[in-house]
Amino acid sequence: MVPCEHCGQPCASEATTGSGFQFCCVGCQAVYELLHSAGMGHFYRLESHPGTRMTEVAPRTDFAYLDRDEISRKLLVREPNGLARATLHIPDIRCVACVWLLENLYRFDPGIGASRVVFPRQELTVHFDPNQIPLSRLVERLALLGYPPSLRLEALGKTPATAPLRRSLWLKLGIAGFVAGNTMLFSVPSYLGLQTSDGLARFMGFASLLLALPVVTYCASDYWRAAIHSLRGRFISLDVPIALGIAALFGQSAFEIVTGRGGGYLDSLAALVFLLLIGRWLQGRTFEKLRFDRSYADYFPLSAATLVNGREQRVPLTSLSVGDRLVVRHGELIPVDGQLVAGEGRIDYSFVTGEADPVPRTVGEELLAGGRQLGGAIEIDATRTVDSSGLMALWDRSSLASEEAPPTFVGQAARWFTLGVLLVAAGAALFWSVVDPSLVLTSFVSVLIVACPCALALATPFATGTARGELARRGLFLRSAGVVERLARATTAVFDKTGTLTDTATSEVTYQGRPLEERDRIALAAVLGGSSHPYGQAVRRSLGDVPPHEVLGYEELAGAGCRGSLEDRQLLCGSRAWLAEHGVLGLPTDAEDRASTVHWASDRVYRGRFEVVAPLRSGLAALFADLRRRLRLVITSGDSARDRDRLVHAVGDDLELFFRQSPRDKHDLVASLADHGPVVMVGDGLNDAAALERSTVGIAVARDVSVFAPACDGLLEAHRLSGLGDFLRFSRRILLVIKTCFAVSIAYNLIGLAFAVSGRLEPVVSAILMPLSSLTVVGLAVGLTHLTARWTIAR
Amino acid sequence: MSVLGLLIVIGLVLAGIFLAAFLWAVRSGQFDDTLTPSLRILGDGEPLDMKEGGIE
CATH class of the missing domain: 3.40.50.1000 (HAD superfamily/HAD-like)
Known part of the structure; x- marks a missing residue:
């Protein structure tokens, strides 16, 4: 089989040919020709068969409703120069060729300006002149090219995107890294115990103090805020000892530098904040393609088809009112609660209620929003608006459910840790106030510095x-x-x-009744081969590979069944009611008639039934x-x-x-x-x-x-x-990894504390001990997590 | 030792320039999407004859 030049799907025998290539359908050929006439054949060189399968030439949907003021106000951002910008989600963005085509949209229409794709989010931002090309035409153009934007109700609720939050994290990381590197450089002489002239030492001290200011005020601002917040709420989180440690480090260093007593611990401070921020960055990485906060509005379409004076018209879902008549086709969603007025409903509520079988509904019955119609088109009179439909009401209620963060292991550890640190610090101060009052403050602050739970705070985010x-x-x-x-x-x-x-998404078919002979299989396969109903197709697939035969007088009633004749046999497949209608004899009376059952009869004699179930x-x-x-x-x-x-x-x-x-x-x-x-x-x-x-x-x-x-x-x-x-x-096991890291970090802290309570915390000791403990913990957390993943989970 | 002081100042200024460049890059959105540019570059280099009216 020849792959379609546009989309790569295998071409059927009746494929259309043009420009020396084969196409699976007229739709694909149309796009191919459109791209070539616009001089954009490059599209086909970037990837082989990069297009999306089209089947039809023109999109069936009418997008005129997009130009209504209440919709375009939400979808468009007006720019000062009279132009507009729209950001659309296009699920079909998959490859390099897609990116290239969508960023060269301007070549199709003088009204379109620059366009930009954000690949991980599958988003396209287009700048255009709404006076030359309205939004509806732009969207239609995209649909014609095989890139229909997904237009969901949710688009109306959101505000145009602002600068991403992560930018501020990047800024903080950059500044903290810069300061950490440079202050460390200043401290090299004192690490090595080199004699420097007093003037130079003081100069470097003041320089690092200056550099450390933005780190303490800007880069660490989240920790200050979190610590204050947790103190206000009268609970102790891990942010409290971190903030205490940062304050102690900075206060002591500033005091030493200003009074000329020493160089302080500003290099340790900057390195600590830098590592903390890296941990935060690691923790906050997002999966751009995914969203975890979806509501029904992401599931519902932006528009619905209404019948006004016998003519079909698409209107925004939000402007539907009670009494409007809607048309819902096969596979479409019922957008509001309503009453069935024409057609035969066969509604799949599996996503909304969890019922596996589609429910049959007849004229006059009530339909709930959220179901999907299977089979032919139906008409509905809306009895409620979108906001008040049953499903939305349920949604509102569920969002009221309170969510309190349960106490985590880290949270509990933090409380004990902070109390312990304060006790030790106070104890040391008390001891020295008796022995040598000049060391009271030094020992108190030293304990806070050394015990700053940097390693503790790093273990969880990194793991x-x-x-x-x-x-x-x-x-x-x-x-x-x-x-x-x-x-x-x-x-x-x-x-x-x-x-x-x-x-x-798949189905398993079981059969009960008179055993199927080879000729029965062939006949059933031939008749069901024409069926558009999912269950009919499922049964057809279960029959396996059988040679095709021609069916005479094929007829299908959507949602009911189909019939046709073959080798002088008249076959009927479908619901029990459909068979009864055709006068089939010997219909079972006992069986519960489910929508997932396909009955069949040959020459009006009942033969058996297929059960279609999801495996x-x-x-x-x-x-x-x-x-x-x-x-x-x-x-x-x-x-x-x-x-x-x-x-x-x-x-x-x-x-x-x-x-x-x-x-x-x-x-x-x-x-x-x-x-x-x-x-x-x-x-x-x-x-x-x-x-x-x-x-x-x-x-x-x-x-x-x-x-x-x-x-x-x-x-x-x-x-x-x-x-x-x-x-x-x-x-x-990850909890175990975190606990291991905690143990290691506490061991380091104890060594440091031994120095601190004795009032002899030299900058060199601090400079070595603090980064060493932080790096050990980070290395352990990351390494053990990787190993655990490899041992525990099969790929 | 005053040479050391001079070197520190020079070092700080140089590093400061890089920091400023980084801050500018972040603010102008270059870190918002780091994947698409790597794909975009593959689409470049479209032959001129194609641009001016197809390959047939």
Whole structure:
């Protein structure tokens, strides 16, 4: 098979040919010709077959609604020169050629100016003249080229991006590094014990004092703020001893330099702040493509198709009002609660409620927002607006759930550590006030300096930051490094069923009825080959490779079934009602008629039925056997109990199973479990959103982590679910790594304290001991984490 | 030893220039996205004949 010149998909036999190349569809050919006529054939040299598959020439959507004032005001940023700028998320940005094409958009239209791609975020920022080319035309142009922006309701809520927060961290890092390097240089003579003239020594002292000012005031500002905040809240965090240490270091050094007694410890101070900031940088690294704070607004489209006087018109979702008539096509989302007025509804609520089977709905019935229509187009009269629809109301409630940070191991250690340090410092001062009053202040401050928990403060960020990177490489993306610690303490694991333990993207087909002969297979395959329904297609695939045959009189009623004749046989496939309608004899009466059942009949005689189910993910048995040893395991599902046997068979019968759980029930279940200990909740859909938020660690399972998943603490690639046991074990071992680092750091502190309480802390000792302990701890934390990852988790 | 003082001043000034350059780079957004520029450069070098009307 020849690959399509544009998109690389194999071309069918009836492929279109043009310009000496083969194309899989007219859409791809159109883009190819468009690019060549614009002199942009370079696109095809950057990568082979870089395009996106088009199928159709023109996008079916009408984008005119984008030019409405209430929409464009949110999407566009007006610039002073009369131009405008729009930042669009384009999921199809995948390669070098995409970047090149989108940054050369200006060649298509004089109204388009410079455009910039941010590849990791899959974002395009375009500058254009809205008077020459309105936003709708720009978006249409992108869609024509195969790069449709994803237009979600969420776009209306956000404010135009400001300068990223990380810039200030970079600035602080730069300044702290500069000062650390230079003050260390000034201290070299005193490290080596060289005699320098008094004048030079004083000059260098004042120079380092000057340099240290921005480090203490600007670079360390976050620690001051955090320390003050924690004191106000009457609790002691690790930031308190850090701030105390920095203050003591700076105060003592300034005093020594100004009075000419010595050189101070400013090099240690700058190096400490520099290392702390590196730890913070490591901890705060983000996964640009991923977002952990999604709400329904990311899931809902920006517009809906309405019928006005019989004509279809796209309007922004937010301007829908009660009574509007909407058209929802196959695969589209029902955007508001409404009443079905035309067509046959077959609605997939799996993402919203956790029900695995699509529900049939007939004219007159109520439909809830958030479901997806499968089958033919339906018409709906809106009975609620977007904001008041059931799902949104639920969302608001879940966001009210309070989230208090549980006390971490580090937090508790910090409290004892700070108290201990203050006690030792006071003890030393008391001792010297009796023996030698001139050493009181020196010993007190020396203790604070030496005991500054730099190593302590470095262990956690470096260990958890590295751990987060290791986990991401293996398919688990955590919202922040702190999640590693919370994961380690979990005592209960709650699993959603639909979409989490089962794989809704694939299907497994079982058959009951009269055995299938070869000719039955051929006939069924031929008839179902034409079916557009997902279940019809699933059954067709399960029949395997059979030679194609021609079907006569094929007919399909969306959502009901299909028929056709072959070798003088009349075949019917579809729902029980569809078969009954055609007068089939011998229909089963006992069986519960589920939407996932495909019945079939030959010449009006009932033959059997296919059950289409989502299979359980692989490796579940091993996973549960592994988890069972440490955790209490619970499975909760929005679906009916019919999967009970299958689940018990796969994962064991000692689990707590809950069926027919509403999103609210799941939330309450997690809340009650959380009273007994930290809970890890693993879910996938909007129906799990409240529970994910309530749990200690909420992990969302997604096939593609960069597309929609509900708000969570971690995103897990679906095929890595079986590795969850390893991930939990790894996080527990990371706690051990942190404790080891703490022990090492305390050993160093004790040596330093021995010098400090005796009132003889020489700058040289401090200059060697402090960086040495910091570097040891950093090296240990990073090295042990890497090794642990390699030992614990299979790639 | 006054030579040492002079060297320190020169060293500080030189390092200061680099620091200033770094601060400018951060503020102008060059550290916001460090991946795309490495891809962008691969798209450069488009032959002139293509630019002026296709290759056919």
